[in-house]
Each structure stands twice: as structure tokens, then as C-alpha cells.
Amino acid sequence: MIERRFDPTTREWRTFATHRQDRTFLPAADHCPLCPTRDPSSPGEVPASSYDLVVFENRFPALVADPPTPPLPSTPLYPVEPARGATEVVLYSDDHDASLAQLGTDHIRRLVDVWADRYRVLGSRDEVAYVFVFENRGEVIGVTLEHPHGQVYAYPEIPPRPRAELEAGMAHLRRHGTCVFCDVVARERADGLRLVTQNDAFLAFVPFAARFPYEVHLIAHRHATSLLDLTDPERHALAELLETVLRGFDALFGFPLPYVMSMHQAPTDDGPWLEVSHLHLEFTPVHRTATKLKYLAGSEIGAGAFINDMTPEASAGRLRAAVLGAR
Amino acid sequence: MIERRFDPTTREWRTFATHRQDRTFLPAADHCPLCPTRDPSSPGEVPASSYDLVVFENRFPALVADPPTPPLPSTPLYPVEPARGATEVVLYSDDHDASLAQLGTDHIRRLVDVWADRYRVLGSRDEVAYVFVFENRGEVIGVTLEHPHGQVYAYPEIPPRPRAELEAGMAHLRRHGTCVFCDVVARERADGLRLVTQNDAFLAFVPFAARFPYEVHLIAHRHATSLLDLTDPERHALAELLETVLRGFDALFGFPLPYVMSMHQAPTDDGPWLEVSHLHLEFTPVHRTATKLKYLAGSEIGAGAFINDMTPEASAGRLRAAVLGAR
Numbered sequence: 001m002i003e004r005r006f007d008p009t010t011r012e013w014r015t016f017a018t019h020r021q022d023r024t025f026l027p028a029a030d031h032c033p034l035c036p037t038r039d040p041s042s043p044g045e046v047p048a049s050s051y052d053l054v055v056f057e058n059r060f061p062a063l064v065a066d067p068p069t070p071p072l073p074s075t076p077l078y079p080v081e082p083a084r085g086a087t088e089v090v091l092y093s094d095d096h097d098a099s100l101a102q103l104g105t106d107h108i109r110r111l112v113d114v115w116a117d118r119y120r121v122l123g124s125r126d127e128v129a130y131v132f133v134f135e136n137r138g139e140v141i142g143v144t145l146e147h148p149h150g151q152v153y154a155y156p157e158i159p160p161r162p163r164a165e166l167e168a169g170m171a172h173l174r175r176h177g178t179c180v181f182c183d184v185v186a187r188e189r190a191d192g193l194r195l196v197t198q199n200d201a202f203l204a205f206v207p208f209a210a211r212f213p214y215e216v217h218l219i220a221h222r223h224a225t226s227l228l229d230l231t232d233p234e235r236h237a238l239a240e241l242l243e244t245v246l247r248g249f250d251a252l253f254g255f256p257l258p259y260v261m262s263m264h265q266a267p268t269d270d271g272p273w274l275e276v277s278h279l280h281l282e283f284t285p286v287h288r289t290a291t292k293l294k295y296l297a298g299s300e301i302g303a304g305a306f307i308n309d310m311t312p313e314a315s316a317g318r319l320r321a322a323v324l325g326a327r
Numbered sequence: 328m329i330e331r332r333f334d335p336t337t338r339e340w341r342t343f344a345t346h347r348q349d350r351t352f353l354p355a356a357d358h359c360p361l362c363p364t365r366d367p368s369s370p371g372e373v374p375a376s377s378y379d380l381v382v383f384e385n386r387f388p389a390l391v392a393d394p395p396t397p398p399l400p401s402t403p404l405y406p407v408e409p410a411r412g413a414t415e416v417v418l419y420s421d422d423h424d425a426s427l428a429q430l431g432t433d434h435i436r437r438l439v440d441v442w443a444d445r446y447r448v449l450g451s452r453d454e455v456a457y458v459f460v461f462e463n464r465g466e467v468i469g470v471t472l473e474h475p476h477g478q479v480y481a482y483p484e485i486p487p488r489p490r491a492e493l494e495a496g497m498a499h500l501r502r503h504g505t506c507v508f509c510d511v512v513a514r515e516r517a518d519g520l521r522l523v524t525q526n527d528a529f530l531a532f533v534p535f536a537a538r539f540p541y542e543v544h545l546i547a548h549r550h551a552t553s554l555l556d557l558t559d560p561e562r563h564a565l566a567e568l569l570e571t572v573l574r575g576f577d578a579l580f581g582f583p584l585p586y587v588m589s590m591h592q593a594p595t596d597d598g599p600w601l602e603v604s605h606l607h608l609e610f611t612p613v614h615r616t617a618t619k620l621k622y623l624a625g626s627e628i629g630a631g632a633f634i635n636d637m638t639p640e641a642s643a644g645r646l647r648a649a650v651l652g653a654r
Contacts, residue, residue, distance in 0.1 A: 001638060007536035008507050010488075011495040013632070014536040020636045025619065062626075062634045077510055078535045132632075134625030142622025153626060160631030161337075168338040180335050183404055208405045209334035209341040262629020284628055292352065295469025296623055298461030299389075299480060301611055302589020304487030305340070307389045309347045311328060 002062070003070035004156075006079040012160050015062045015083055023060040025144050029096055033059075034147035036094045046091065052107075053114050054091040055152075061087045063153065065125075084127040086154040090114060091147065098148050099256055101246035109239035115152070115263070116227035116235070122154040123268030130155045130162060130267050138258020140286060140293060150261070158267050165264060169276030181278030182223050184208075189221075194316040197244050197323050201230075201237035204245045206312040206319065211300075213288040213310040214252065214319065216245060219280040226265035226279055245283070248323035253290040260284045329389070330397035331483075333406040339487050342389045342410055350387040352471050356423055360386075361474035363421045373418065379434075380441050381418040382479075388414045390480065392452075411454040413481040417441060418474065425475050426583055428573035436566035442479070442590070443554035443562070449481040450595030457482045457489060457594050465585020467613060467620060477588070485594050492591060496603030508605030509550050511535075516548075521643040524571050524650050528557075528564035531572045533639040533646065538627075540615040540637040541579065541646065543572060546607040553592035553606055572610070575650035580617040587611045 001018045024033060036050050037043045046054050057064075063085030074080040092100055092111060100108060119131045135150035136143050158166065172180035188194055188205045196204040196216055204218045218241055224230055230238065249257040262284070266277030288294045288309055299305045328345045351360060363377050364370045373381050384391075390412030401407040419427055419438060427435065446458045462477035463470050485493065499507035515521055515532045523531040523543055531545045545568055551557050557565065576584040589611070593604030615621045615636055626632045 005536035007534065008499060009495055009511065009534075010491050011498065012491075012536070014538060015632065015634045016636075016638060017634060018636060018638060018641075020634070077507075077514055130630075132626070132630050134629050136624040142620065142624050151625065153630070153632075155630070155632060159626075161628075162630060164337050164339075164631070168336055171338065172335060184336065187404055207334065207336075209332035209339070211341060260625050260628050262625060264629075282629060293469065295463075296628075297463040297469050298478060298587050298589060299459070299486075301587045301623075302461050302591075302609060303457075303459050303480070303482070303489060304491070305342065305480075305482060307342045307344060307347070309343075309345060311343060311345060314345075 001071065002064065002067055002083045003072070004081045004083050006081075008077055013081075013157060017060070017062040017083065020060045020062065023144060026139070026146070029146070032096055032145065032147050034089075034091055034145055034149060035096050045089075046094075051091065051094045053093075053110055055088055055114060055118060058087040058089050058151070063087050063155065081156070084156045086122050086125075086128070086152070088118060088122075088152040088154075090118070090150045090152060092150065093148055096147050099246070099250065100148060101243060101250055105236075105239050105243050108243050109236055112227065112235050112239050112242075116230075118152045119227055119265060119268075122152065125154065127156050128154040129269040130158045131265065132159065132162075133263040133265075135259075135261040137261070138256070141258045141260060143258075158269070158271075162264055162267070166267070166273055166276055169278075173276055179223055179276055179278055181219060181280065185219055185221055193313045196248065196316055196319045197241065199237050199241055201234040202241040204241055206316040208312060210308055210312045210315070211306040212284045212286065212294055213308060214249075214257075214285045214315050215312075216249075216283045216319065217280050218242065218245060218283070219278065224279045225274050225277040229279070242281075244323055244326075247326035248319055249283070249285065251326035252319065252322040253287065255290075257285050257287060259286070328398065329391065329394055329410045330399070331408045331410050333408075335404055340408075340484060344387070344389040344410065347387045347389065350471060353466070353473070356473070359423055359472065359474050361416075361418055361472055361476060362423050372416075373421075378418065378421045380420075380437055382415055382441060382445060385414040385416050385478070390414050390482065408483070411483045413449050413452075413455070413479070415445060415449075415479040415481075417445070417477045417479060419477065420475055423474050426573070426577065427475060428570060428577055432563075432566050432570050435570050436563055439554065439562050439566050439569075443557075445479045446554055446592060446595075449479065452481065454483050455481040456596040457485045458592065459486065459489075460590040460592075462586075462588040464588070465583065468585045468587060470585075485596070485598070489591055489594070493594070493598075493600055493603055496605075500603055506550055506603060506605055508546060508607065512546055512548055520640045523575065523643055523646045524568065526564050526568055528561040529568040531568055533643040535639060537635055537639045537642070538633040539611045539613065539621050540635060541576075541584075541612045541642050542639075543576075543610045543646065544607050545569065545572060545610070546605065551606045552601050552604040556606070569608075571650055571654075574653040575646055576610070576612065578653035579646065579649040580614065582617075584612050584614060586613070
């Protein structure tokens with residue numbers, strides 16, 4: 001069963017995909033389905049003996065191009081829809097033990113191009129309203145396959161968190177006549193207090209009201225609405241800054257820092273969103289110290305209210321030092 | 328440092344409390360600060376040799392009645408406020424190893440009275456807009472003290488998730504003239520498909536568009552806006568149903584099921600909320616099987632879009648069986 005259901009008490013769509021209950025769960029490294037196929041008699045997901053970057057549809061998809069009709073009827077109180085969209089896997093490297101930070105700027109630049117391509121291709125589909133590039137990294141995040149990879153989900157509507165951002169952006173635009181992210185960029189560059197690192201086109205900083213202790217946002221200096229809106233040198237600058245930040249993350253506590261990476265770009269439907277869509281990547285690591293995690297519990301899950309044990313200024317200082325040390 | 332900061336990109340308030348970084352973390356059972364004080368030379372939080380139920384202010388508070396002035400200036404882009412409000416701890420029992428389910432209906436009934444009392448007392452404070460009763464249970468939820476306890480947070484504004492519910496309720500009210508929760512109650516009682524258990528005054532069911540595999544909501548049959556709106560028999564009925572559900576949870580996989588419990592009641596400021604406030608308790612256990620957890624990762628944290636591997640109808644069936652078996 002795969003279908004989407006609407007929650008009338010929050011006005012959010014939720015996705016149900018029961019076959020995912022049986023998805024591959026932390027296989028041994030020599031049975032990794034994302035590694036290249038070295039023995040043709042037991043092929044993995046990629047039928048090649050080596051590869052650079054690979055994209056394919058998730059074998060346990062939550063959203064698909066041609067979904068089945070849901071068994072339950074849709075009613076006014078409880079709307080039901082087929083699970084239209086896409087869930088893709090992006091393999092970063094054929095090296096099972098690689099980490100994105102170590103693959104080099106040129107490799108990361110090719111990954112940026114792959115992301116831009118998937119945004120374009122999936123976003124051009126009629127039923128897709130929002131393309132969401134993300135990465136779950138580390139077992140504590142719930143990763144079920146260790147091989148370095150990210151994902152791309154294409155949703156049939158703008159999901160709740162990007163929607164909240166776009167609506168906040170609209171309110172700010174009406175009141176001040178500016179993009180709120182452009183204002184944030186100007187303020188962070190002027191203040192410097194929460195800056196982690198920057199180059200000609202991108203900025204990495206800890207947000208003023210960060211949810212997680214070591215949350216870092218990467219954002220374009222100028223009002224670029226998506227990866228497709230970037231020039232060639234800007235794509236390179238993004239790859240370069242990504243590499244710097246990722247090396248800093250891994251140097252922070254001396255181990256590959258688990259995180260969720262979420263990319264927010266313009267919706268791909270025809271809404272009035274371009275003025276308030278400002279490309280940024282949100283890294284939300286869950287560690288609050290080398291040995292303690294920031295859990296989402298009552299205040300976050302039940303009330304949506306984040307409590308953070310660290311000031312963004314203190315986190316930014318530690319991250320700046322980690323970035324410098326990793327150079 | 329303790330202060331509140333506004334995120335202009337989502338219009339959410341976040342709370343910063345740096346002293347919480349050093350809070351007591353999983354002490355050995357014989358050093359539990361929540362146990363009664365048996366040796367007066369090393370007193371715990373409760374200066375008594377035994378107790379029934381106890382409420383006190385969190386020793387590592389995130390919100391307080393008389394907060395310090397924040398060091399950073401408040402600006403139009405980045406508003407800052409003192410961390411006004413309250414964060415209280417509710418000890419369920421003086422028995423370190425007790426679980427709420429085993430304490431008996433009368434004990435749970437007294438806990439319901441304590442919750443109602445804290446809602447009344449904290450809600451009557453001028454600076455408090457929303458009183459949030461919750462419980463984090465189990466180490467996988469991030470609990471730092473094992474002793475059975477819940478918490479009450481009093482926020483100076485309506486936090487994001489209750490606000491989303493109230494706004495969805497307002498939209499439903501304008502369109503249909505009814506409380507959306509009243510409509511949900513009627514539908515769940517008629518359908519029976521997602522029902523876990525019910526009595527004269529309360530209903531426990533798996534929501535139609537549940538976020539978590541074994542999510543269960545307890546809700547009043549009638550439009551009660553808060554615990555204070557309940558009659559005496561209704562408070563008893565809530566205690567009884569809570570006991571039944573908690574026993575079912577513990578029977579489901581044969582171990583005390585970790586969960587977040589979140590209670591949603593009417594805001595305590597003067598907004599137009601009573602018509603759309605319908606008392607309910609949301610239990611969100613994180614297990615999707617006896618050995619696997621539902622993690623919040625990219626789709627949930629970055630997009631706010633929940634993917635659930637189980638149908639609510641299947642979960643409800645298993646929970647009904649667990650509840651019956653635990654009787």
C-alpha cells in the first residue's frame with residue numbers, strides 16, 4: 001500500500017508506504033546494495049563495476065510517477081490521494097567508505113550539477129510542486145544504508161516547512177519590500193558573529209535562532225532562487241564552500257558528524273514564489289557534545305517549540321576553529 | 328544565558344538556555360535526584376522520605392517567571408525577548424521503577440487533577456499564553472532522568488504545532504460550522520477502523536493520517552476545551568482510559584514502550600480559541616517494530632513531511648489486541 005492522506009486537524013499531507021517497513025536495514029559492508037556490482041551473478045542496484053555519481057529511483061519508494069489507486073475512499077473530512085511524485089537515491093561515490101568531504105571539490109561540483117539536473121527534470125513534471133534534495137547521514141539519524149548517498153523527493157504539494165518559510169517570506173516582503181533571506185545574509189555578513197566561513201558567492205553561518213546546537217546554513221549571497229539560477233562560477237563556489245563546511249563538521253569532534261542536510265529551493269509549480277525563494281542548504285547535526293545528542297522530544301514534537309542548549313555565537317566560534325583546523 | 332529569539336524566516340520563537348548543557352544526565356539509580364530523600368545529609372529535589380505526586384520548577388529551566396534581560400539587543404530583523412514562562416517537573420510516584428500504567432486508576436486520577444491545577448495556575452499568569460503538559464518516556468526519546476515523571480511548560484505565546492491546529496480548526500469552522508475534532512470523533516466512533524479503546528467520555532484511536540506507526544490520540548467525546556472543562560466523572564474516565572492505553576502500549580512489544588505524550592488544551596490568553604480547542608492527548612511512540620525506530624530525518628525535519636510505514640488501520644488492530652491482552 002502506498003497512498004497520501006490529509007490530516008484535517010493540521011492541514012498537512014502525510015505519505016503511507018507500507019512496503020518500506022521491509023526495506024534493507026544496515027546490511028554488512030560486503031552485502032551493500034549501493035556498491036558497484038563486482039560479481040555479475042549477484043548484482044546490486046548499480047549494474048557496473050565502478051561509477052562516479054549515480055541516480056536511481058528508490059527501490060522502496062514513498063512517491064512514484066504512476067501510483068496505484070488508494071483502497072480507501074477519499075471523503076471531505078479525510079481526503080486521500082495517490083502517492084504521486086518521486087523518491088530518488090543519489091550515490092555520491094562507488095567507494096563504500098568515502099565521505100563527501102574527502103572526494104574533492106571537482107567531485108562535489110559534479111554532485112551540484114546532478115542536483116540541479118534532478119531539480120530541473122523532476123520539477124518539470126506536471127504533478128510535482130516541490131523538489132527536495134536532502135541527505136541523512138549517520139546511524140543516529142536513522143540511516144539504513146551506510147554507503148555515502150543523498151536523496152531527492154519530489155512532492156505533489158509544497159511541504160509544511162518550506163511552505164512556512166515561503167509564507168514568512170511573503171509576510172516580510174509585504175511589510176519591508178525585501179526578501180527576508182537577503183536581509184539575513186546582509187546582517188550576518190555585517191555582524192560576523194555567527195559566520196562560519198564564506199567565499200565570493202556563498203556564506204555559511206549558524207542561524208540567529210538555530211534549532212540545533214551546530215545547525216549551519218549555506219546560502220547564496222545574492223537572491224538565487226535555485227541551483228538552476230546559479231552561474232558556473234557560483235556552482236563551483238557552492239561546491240567549494242560545501243567541502244570546507246563538511247571538513248569542519250568532521251573535525252569538530254574528530255568523527256564523521258551525523259546530520260540531516262535539507263536544500264530549500266523555489267517551488268516548481270506556478271505560485272508567486274520566486275521573490276521569496278532564496279537558495280539555501282540547512283545542515284542540522286544532532287550532536288550537542290561529542291557524546292550527547294539533541295533529541296526531538298515533547299517541546300519539539302508536541303509543541304513545535306525548539307529549546308537549544310548553546311548560543312549560535314558560541315557554536316559558530318567552535319565551528320570556525322574546526323574549519324580552520326581542517327584546512 | 329537564557330533568552331528567546333525569533334526566527335524571521337519561519338516566524339517561530341526559539342528558546343536558548345545554555346545552563347541546560349550541564350544538566351544531570353542518566354545518573355545511577357541510587358543517585359537519582361527525583362527519588363525521595365532517604366539520607367537528609369544528601370537531599371534530592373524532594374525533601375521528604377516518601378511522596379505521592381510532586382510538582383516543582385525544573386532545576387535547569389528553559390523558561391522562568393523572572394528572567395534576566397538578554398545580553399543581545401533586540402532588532403526588527405532579529406527580535407529577542409526574556410525567557411518568560413515556566414518549566415515544571417511532575418513526579419508521578421516516589422517509586423523509581425514504577426510505570427504510570429501500574430500505579431492504578433486512582434493514582435492516575437490524582438495526576439489528572441495535578442495537571443488541571445497546573446493548567447489553571449500557570450495559565451492565569453499574565454505572561455503565559457499556552458500551558459503544555461507532556462511526558463518524554465524512555466532513553467531512546469532522550470530522557471535524561473529515568474524516574475517516572477512528566478513536565479509542564481508554560482510558553483509566552485502559542486507554540487507552532489498547537490497554533491497550526493488552532494488555525495486549521497478555524498479554517499474548518501468557517502467552512503463547515505463545526506469543530507474539526509468533534510467531526511473526527513464522530514467519524515472514528517462510526518467507522519471503528521482505527522479505534523483502540525473507548526469509554527463513556529473518552530476515545531483512543533490511531534489518527535487517520537498518523538505521523539508515527541503507533542501514534543494514538545485520546546480525545547474527549549464532547550467538545551471539552553481543557554481539563555478544567557471536565558466533570559468529575561469525565562476526569563475519572565480519562566484516568567481509566569489512560570491506564571488502559573498505557574497497559575496496551577507496554578504489552579505491544581513486551582517492554583515499556585518509549586513515547587512522547589503531548590496534551591493540547593485551549594490557549595490561556597484571550598484569543599478566539601474556545602470554539603476550536605478540543606482537549607486531546609497525543610501519544611507518539613518512536614518504535615515501528617520491537618527493534619526498529621521511526622527516526623525523524625530529512626523528509627520530516629527539512630520538509631516537515633511525514634512518511635509512515637504502517638497503515639493506521641493495521642496499527643489500531645495490533646493495539647486493540649495488545650489492550651485486550653493486557654486486561
